[in-house]
Every structure is written in structure tokens, then in C-alpha cells.
Amino acid sequence: MPLSTRPPKEPALVPAEIQARLERAGLRRTLATRAVLGLFLANPQGTLSHAQALASLTARGLDINRVTLYRLLDRLAACGVLQRHANDDARTWRYGLADTDEGLAPRFECDACHRQFRLTEASEPTRAVASDLFRTLASLGHQGQRVDLSIHGTCANCVPQEPSA
Amino acid sequence: MPLSTRPPKEPALVPAEIQARLERAGLRRTLATRAVLGLFLANPQGTLSHAQALASLTARGLDINRVTLYRLLDRLAACGVLQRHANDDARTWRYGLADTDEGLAPRFECDACHRQFRLTEASEPTRAVASDLFRTLASLGHQGQRVDLSIHGTCANCVPQEPSA
DNA sequence: GATATTAACGCAACTTTGTTGCAATAATGG
DNA sequence: CCATTATTGCAACAAAGTTGCGTTAATATC
Secondary structure: OOOOOOOOOOOOOOOHHHHHHHHHOOOOOOHHHHHHHHHHHOOOOEEEEHHHHHHHHHHOOOOOOHHHHHHHHHHHHHOOOEEEEEOOOOOOEEEEEOOOOOOOOOEEEEOOOOOEEEOHHHHHHHHHHHHHHHHHHHHOOOEEEEEEEEEEEEOOOOOOOOOOO | OOOOOOOOOOOOOOOHHHHHHHHHOOOOOOHHHHHHHHHHHOOOOEEEEHHHHHHHHHHOOOOOOHHHHHHHHHHHHHOOOEEEEEOOOOOOEEEEEOOOOOOOOOEEEEOOOOOEEEOHHHHHHHHHHHHHHHHHHHHOOOEEEEEEEEEEEEOOOOOOOOOOO
């Protein structure tokens, strides 16, 4: 069941990899940091906008200032825990857990409900294309560094054929 | 020589495909429309932000209102002549000629000079991945509609090893 | 060619999203 | 416990894009 609607569970254990990045960056363990991290860990393939994250936090009773959240998300992205990218449908940023392994998974966004998640099933071909592109770029004298693959469409929940009610 | 710095040439002939789309959408042939179209046709693989387009127009003596340009770019995107996508480095839109054929050309953006262009050379393996992704999505119950592939890196002009001066 | 219709334009005001300055607070190390 | 300094909250700011509305000018029709 992809794109679950249930709210993410409590903080959860912080994976060693992430813990290490936080420490290396000298980030403190504050209430906000743990809550936000918990948000992303509860749905590792999903992405959240600042507004969505704020709403989730508020919904669970955490009264985090909007500026604080902006800065926290920035910080987490800066130290490599989160990955930030532009939302293609609005002038906003979207954040998701950074790939800890080599996994370069394409992002899928539903144009109806605007939820996003990573397509880990397709990370293999994506990797292949990435290296192909890097080769092509190199032959032209350019230097490729980061490949970003995203697919827009309609998710299972929003496909008209499937009433699901 | 990719990413030429020279200003695009004059209006140029409007390809039939584009002309058809303009007419189908009932767009009028105004000074602004022709000028903007000329901008993109002069560098078919490149993309322009609103600000860049406005600067180019102003530079060649055309005093187009900024709101008018916003609306014109929207209109051209709406009727399928241009393609709009979010700029990954700033909260802005970027416009480029829409692919007329089936080709899904990845976009390359130089993180140093922020110029962008389409990598037409790499469209073959990319095309394969697109249909592959659609299959994967379908098997999960989702419906893929549009694939967007972008690469960030450093372009030949900005690679430190190559002085080029 | 004159006239009516309406897309396109220009201006000003507004909205959304994100950022900055700064004083107050609270993790963390000793 | 105390000092240090990352983090927070507030308010004010800034950039990019949008909306309302009266005016201009393509296009169609006579």
C-alpha cells in the first residue's frame, strides 16, 4: 500500500548513518530536530514540503515556529541528512531523506493529490542512465555531478478507475 | 560549442509545428509574441527564466512589461509551445521549447554559471528508461505521464582545468 | 477601409514563499 | 553548576509570481 495516509509514528530509532551525519555536523538533539527527523523516518520514501511538515508537527501538538522549521530543514539538508529539491508544481522546496546507500531512485509525484515518494524498484535502471549521462557529458567536456529523475502521473489512490471508497 | 554566449539572432522563421500550436490556441501575432518566440528559437536547446528573457528583450530595445511577459510565457506553455519547469537552484520557473518529437531530452544545468541546455545526444537510452519507468509504475497501480530528467554539474566553460581565456 | 469584438497589454496592488537581524532560550562540555 | 554557543521566536524584509481592471491593438466582419 503505497502513499499511506496514516500519520507517521513516533520518533523511531535514528539510523546510525543519520546519527553520524548529525554528529559530524555538530547538530544538537533538540525537540524540533527529533520530531522532524521522526517525520521523515516514519515514511522514508516520501517527501515533505515545509508547509506539510509544519502541519504534521502542529497536528501532533508540537508548536514549532515556521522560521525555525525553515532553518532546521535547511540545516538537515546542509549536513546531508535530507535532500532538497524544487517542487515542479509550485514555487516551493520539497525535502526527503537523502539516499544513504548508492541508491538513486526516481521520484514519483501524483498530480492529483501531490504526494510524492521514491520509486526504489527502479533504482537500478536509473543508475544505468545516470552513468550513461555522465559519460555523454564527459565526451562533451562537461562534468556531471547529480542526476535527478522524476515522474509525474496519477497514483493508485487517485486513478479514476479505482473508486477505493 | 555548447552554451554560446552570443545573443540570439533576429526572430527567425517560426517552424510549422509551433505555428500550428499557436493558431490552434488562437494566439495573436503580437510584437511580444514574436520577440519571445525568436528568443527561444535562436537557441533551441537552451532554457530561459523570466528574468533572463526580460533582460534579453530589454537589451534589444523591446520594452515589454514584466507582467505581460509572465502571462505570455504562461500562455506559450499552456498551448504546448514552451515547457515550464521549476529551477532547482532558485524559486523560479524556467522555460524552454517543448520537445516537438517524442524525444525526452535530459536537461543539463551548470551549477557554476547556471546556464542550461538540453542533451539531445543522450535521448536514446533515456527514452528506454522512460517507458521502463512507466511499466514499473503500472505494475504498482500508478499511472506515469511525464518523465523529467535533469543533470547538474559543471559545464565545459566552467570546469577549472580549462582556462578558455 | 471603417467598425466591432476581444485577446493582449500595462499599471498598481497583492499573495506566497522564503530569508535576515536580533534578543531570548536551552543543549552541551567542562 | 557554569560558560559557551547552537537553536529558537518574533518581526520585518525580500523575491517571484499573480490578480483586477481599465486601455490598446489584432483580427474578423461588414
